Amino acid sequence: MAQRLEWASLDAGARDAALQRPVQSVAGTTRESVRVLIDEVRGRGDAALREISERFDGVAPDSFEVTAEEFSAAEEAVPAALKAAMRDAAARIECFHRAGMAAPYAVETAPGVVCERVVRAIPRVGLYVPAGSAPLPSTALMLGVPAKLAGCREVVLCTPPRRDGSADPAVLVAARMTGVHRVFKLGGAQAIAAMAFGTGSVPRCAKLFGPGNSYVTEAKQQVAQAGVAAIDMPAGPSEVLVIADEGADAAFVAADLLSQAEHGPDSQVLLLSDSAGLLDRVERELEAQLAALPRAEIARQALSRSRLVLTGTLDEAFDISNAYAPEHLILALREPRGWLDRVEAAGSVFLGDFTPEALGDYCSGTNHVLPTNGAARAYSGVSVSSFQNFVSVQGASAEGIAGIGRCAVTLAEAEGLEAHANAVRLRLDKAAPEASTPRRGSGEP
Numbered sequence: 045m046a047q048r049l050e051w052a053s054l055d056a057g058a059r060d061a062a063l064q065r066p067v068q069s070v071a072g073t074t075r076e077s078v079r080v081l082i083d084e085v086r087g088r089g090d091a092a093l094r095e096i097s098e099r100f101d102g103v104a105p106d107s108f109e110v111t112a113e114e115f116s117a118a119e120e121a122v123p124a125a126l127k128a129a130m131r132d133a134a135a136r137i138e139c140f141h142r143a144g145m146a147a148p149y150a151v152e153t154a155p156g157v158v159c160e161r162v163v164r165a166i167p168r169v170g171l172y173v174p175a176g177s178a179p180l181p182s183t184a185l186m187l188g189v190p191a192k193l194a195g196c197r198e199v200v201l202c203t204p205p206r207r208d209g210s211a212d213p214a215v216l217v218a219a220r221m222t223g224v225h226r227v228f229k230l231g232g233a234q235a236i237a238a239m240a241f242g243t244g245s246v247p248r249c250a251k252l253f254g255p256g257n258s259y260v261t262e263a264k265q266q267v268a269q270a271g272v273a274a275i276d277m278p279a280g281p282s283e284v285l286v287i288a289d290e291g292a293d294a295a296f297v298a299a300d301l302l303s304q305a306e307h308g309p310d311s312q313v314l315l316l317s318d319s320a321g322l323l324d325r326v327e328r329e330l331e332a333q334l335a336a337l338p339r340a341e342i343a344r345q346a347l348s349r350s351r352l353v354l355t356g357t358l359d360e361a362f363d364i365s366n367a368y369a370p371e372h373l374i375l376a377l378r379e380p381r382g383w384l385d386r387v388e389a390a391g392s393v394f395l396g397d398f399t400p401e402a403l404g405d406y407c408s409g410t411n412h413v414l415p416t417n418g419a420a421r422a423y424s425g426v427s428v429s430s431f432q433n434f435v436s437v438q439g440a441s442a443e444g445i446a447g448i449g450r451c452a453v454t455l456a457e458a459e460g461l462e463a464h465a466n467a468v469r470l471r472l473d474k475a476a477p478e479a480s481t482p483r484r485g486s487g488e489p
Contacts, residue, residue, distance in 0.1 A: 045327070045330065045331070045344075045347055045348070046301075046313070046315070046327075046330070046347045046348075046350040046351055046352050047350070047351050047352070048323065048327070048351075048352050048354075049062055049351055049352070049353045049354070050353075050354045051353050051354065051355045051356065051360065051364065052355075052356055062351055062353065063314075063364070063367065063368050065281075065283070065312055065416075065417050065418075066281070066309075066310045066311075066312055066346075066349045067258040067261075067280060067281055067310055067417065071258075071262075074258050074259060074262050075262055075266075077233075077259065078233045078259055078262040078263050078266060079266065081096060081232075081233045081234055081237060081259075081263070082233065082236075082237040082240075082263060082266060082267065084096065084234075084237075085234055085237035085238055085241065085243065086237060086241045089243035089244050090108075090243045090244045090245050092234070093108065093230060093234055093238060093243060093245075093246075096232075096234045097205065097230065097231075097234065100231070100232055100234075101204060101205050101207075101231060101232075102207050103205050103206075103207065103208070103209040105205065105209050105229060107245070108228045108229050108230055108245050108246065109226060109227070109228050109229075109245060110211055110216060110226075110227040110228070110229060114210065114211065114216065115216055115220055117213070118211075118213035118214075118216035118217050118220075119217060119220075121213040122213050122214050122217045126214060126217075127217060129407070130181060130185060130214075130217065130218055130221060131221065132407060133182065133185055133406055133407035134185050134189055134218075134221055134222060136407055136408065136409035137185055137186065137189045137190075137407075137409055137411070138189050138193065139409055140408075140409030140410055140411075141189060141190045141193055141409075141411070141427060141428050142193060142428075144427060144428065144429075145193065145428045145429070146163060146428075146429050146432070146434070147163070148160065148161055148162045148163050149161055154444060154447050154448050155443055155444065155447055156440060156441035156442070156443035156444025156445075156446075156447060157438070157439075157440045157441075157444035157445075157447070157448060158438065158439050158440075158444075159436065159437070159438045160436070160437040160438070161434050161435065161436050161437070162434075162435050162437055163432050163433075163434055163435075164432060164433045164434075164435055165194045165195040165196045165197065165431060165432055165433075166194070166196055166250050166251050166431055166432065166433060167196065167197045167198065167250065168196070168197065168198040168199075168200065168247060168248075168249050168250055169191055169196050169198075169199055169200070169249055169250065169251050169252070169253060169431055170200045170201075170202065170239030170240075170249030170251070170252045170253065170273070171184070171187040171188065171191065171199065171200065171201040171202070171224070171252075171253050171254050172201075172202055172203075172235060172236065172239075172252065172253065172254030172255075172256055172260060173187070173201060173202070173203040173215055173219075173254060174203070174204070174231075174254075174255060174256050174257070174260070175203045175204045175206075175211070175212045175215055175231065176204060176231070176257070176308075177308070177339075177342070178307070178339075179203075179212035179214060179215055180215070181212070181214035181215045181217065181218040182218070182405060182406050182412065183254060183255065183412070183413065184201065184203075184215050184218035184219045184222065184224070185218050185221070185222060186411050186412050186413050186426065187201075187222075187253050187254055187413060187426065188201070188218065188219060188221070188222025188223065188224050189222050190411070190426060190427060190428045190430065190431055191222070191223075191224075191253075191431050192222055192223045193428045193431075194428050194429075194430075194431035194432050196431055198225050198226070198247070199223065199224045199225050199226075200224075200225065200226050200227075200228070200239060200246070200247060200249055201219050201224045201226070201227045201228070202227075202228045202229075202230040202231070202235035202236075202238070202239060202246075203215050203227065203228075203229065203230075203231065204229070204230070204231025204232065204235075205229035205230075205231065209229065210229070211227065211229050215227075226247075228245070228246055230246070232256075232257075232259055232260060232263075233259045233260060233262070233263035235260075236252060236256075236260060236263035236264055236267060237263060237267065239252055239273070240252060240267035240272045240273040241267075241272060248273075249273060250273060250274065251273060251274040251275065251276070251430075251431070252264055252267070252273050252274070252275050252276070253275070253276040253413065253426060253430070253431075254276070254279065254413060255279040255280070255282075255412075255413055255414075255416075256279070256280065257280065257281060257308065257310065258280055258281060258310060260280070261278050261279060261280035261281075261416075261417075264278070264279075265278060276413065276426055276430050277413075277414075277415045277419055277423040277424075277425075277426075278415060278416060278417055278419045278423070279413055279414060279415060279416055279419075280416045280417055281307070281308055281310040281311050281312070281416065281417075282304050282307040282308070282311045282371060282372075282416070283304065283311060283312045283313065283314075283370055283371045283372065283416055283417075284300060284301065284303075284304040284313050284314070284370060284371065284372040284373075284374060284401055285313075285314040285315075285316065285365050285368060285370035285372070285373050285374070285390075286300055286301065286313075286314070286315045286316070286373075286374040286376055287316050287317070287358065287361045287362065287365060287373070287374070287375055287376065287377065287383075288315060288316070288317045288319070288322055288326075288374075288376035288377070289317065289318065289319060289322070289358060289376070289377050289378060290317075290318075290319035290321065290322055291378050292317070292322055292376040292377070292397065293376070293397055294322060294325035294326045294328070294329045295329050295333075296376065296397055296400070297315065297322075297326050297329070297374075297376055298326050298329035298330045298332075298333055299329075299333060299400070300374055300376075300400055300401055300402075301313040301315060301326070301330065301347075301350070302330065302333055302334065302337065302343050303400070303401060303402050303405075304346075304372065304401065305342070305343040305344075305346035305347050305350065306337060306339040306342055306343045306346075307342075307346070308342060308346065309342055309345035309346055310346070311346040312346065312349060312350055313346065313347065313350040314350060314351050314352075314353065314368065314370070315351070315352045315353065316353045316355050316361035316364055316365065317352075317353075317354065317355065317361070318354070318355050318356065318357055318358055318360075318361065319354075320354055323352050323354060326352065327352065330347070358377070358383070359386070362383065362386040362387070365387070365389075365390070366386075366387070366388040366389050368418065369389035369390065369415075369418045369419070369420040369421045370390055370391065370420065371390075371391040371392070371414045371415065371416045371420065372390070372391060372392055372394065372401045372404070372414070373387065373390035373391075373392070373393045373394070374393075374394045374399075374400075374401055375393065375394065375395055375396065376396070376397060377396070380395040380396045381395055389420045389421045390420050391414030391415050391416070391420045391424075391425050392404050392410055392411075392412075392414055392425060410425070411425045411426045411427065412425075413425060413426040414426075442474075442475035443475075445468070445471050445472060445475050446472065446475045446476060449468045449469075449471065449472045449475070450472070452464070452465075452468045453465045453468050453469060453472075456468070
C-alpha cells in the first residue's frame with residue numbers, strides 16, 4: 045500500500061526521496077539496455093527487428109506491416125459499441141484541437157518591412173501506441189487526430205504485436221479512423237529505433253510521438269539527443285497527483301489513484317491533503333476497491349512506491365505539486381477553479397469531484413499524451429502544433445532597408461561581424477535613391 049508521510053516531519057533529503065519517480069532508480073540500467081537495442085536496429089535493420097521481436101514479444105513475422113486483410117479483419121472483430129465510442133471520442137478530440145490550431149500571420153514591423161510566420165506540416169511522423177498488458181486504442185486517437193488536422197503527408201504507427209503476431213484490432217480501427225497511412229507490428233525501444241533510423245520495412249520519420257514504458261521513453265530521448273529524430277516530449281510511465289481537501293469524496297479519490305496505478309508497476313500516484321481524516325478514508329477505500337480490480341496486483345506494485353502526504357495547508361500542497369510537476373493533476377477541492385492560478389507545472393489539470401482523470405484519458409477532448417517524470421516544468425502535451433513547423437519569413441523593400449538598415453549595421457559593428465555590416469551597407473547605398481522616390485499611391489505629388 046502507498047506510504048503515509050507527514051510533510052512537516054521530513055528533512056530536505058526525505059522530501060526529495062518522497063518525490064522520486066520509480067523509473068529514476070533504474071535509469072542507468074535502462075539507458076544501457078536501450079543503447080544496445082538501438083545500435084542493433086541501426087546496424088542490421090529488419091534482421092535485428094525480427095530477432096528482438098522474437099526475444100521480447102515471442103513472434104518474428106515475415107512482414108511487420110499490417111495488411112489490408114488485417115485491417116478488414118479488425119473492423120469485423122471490434123464491437124459496434126466500441127467503434128461508436130471511438131468515433132465520439134475522436135470528434136471531441138478534434139473539436140478541442142481544432143480550436144487551438146495556430147494560424148499564420150504577417151505584420152509590417154516598419155514601413156516597407158513585412159515579417160510573417162507560415163505553418164508547414166511535418167511531412168512524415170511516427171506514432172507509438174503501447175499495447176503491452178493493456179492495448180491503448182485511445183492513444184491512436186490522441187495522436188492520429190492532431191496529425192490529421194496538421195496535414196502530415198505520411199503518418200506511420202507502430203504498436204507491439206500480440207502473441208499470435210497480430211496487432212490489437214481496436215488499435216487498428218482507431219488508426220484507420222484517424223487516417224493513419226501505415227501501421228507496423230513493432231513495439232518497445234526497437235520500434236522507436238526503426239522509425240528514427242528507418243529500415244528496409246519501416247520508413248524513417250522526422251518526429252516521433254507517443255507514450256510508453258521507461259524503455260520506450262529512453263529510446264525516444266536517445267534518438268533525439270543523437271539528432272536522428274525529434275520527439276514530442278518525454279512521455280513515460282503514467283503518474284497522477286491529487287490535491288484533496290476535507291470535503292473530497294474518498295471513494296472518488298481512491299478510484300482516481302487506482303486508475304493510474306493499474307497502468308503498470310512503474311506508475312506513480314501521489315495524494316496531498318491538509319486533512320488527516322481524508323487520508324484515513326482514502327486508505328480504506330483503496331483496500332476496498334483493490335479487491336475488485338482485475339489488475340489489482342499491478343496496482344499494488346505501483347502503490348508500494350506511491351505516497352499519501354499530509355500537508356500543513358493546501359498552499360503547501362500546491363508548492364509540492366509544482367516542484368513535482370505531475371503528468372496529471374486532480375484538484376479534488378470545494379472551489380477548484382479558484383486554485384487554478386496556483387498551478388505552475390502540470391501536464392493536464394482536472395477540476396473538481398466530477399472530473400476524473402479517466403475522462404481526459406478517453407473522451408473529454410484534451411490530449412492524454414503528456415509530459416512525465418517532471419518534464420511538465422518545460423514541456424506541454426501533444427497538440428496540432430506538435431506536428432507542425434513554424435517558419436518565419438521576412439521581406440524588405442528599398443524603403444524598408446533604408447529605414448532599418450542602419451540599426452542592423454550598428455549592431456553588427458558592435459559584435460565585430462564586419463561581413464554582416466557590409467551586407468547591409470551595400471544595400472543601403474543601392475536603396476538610397478530608390479527609397480527617396482515616393483511610393484505609388486502615397487498621396488505625394
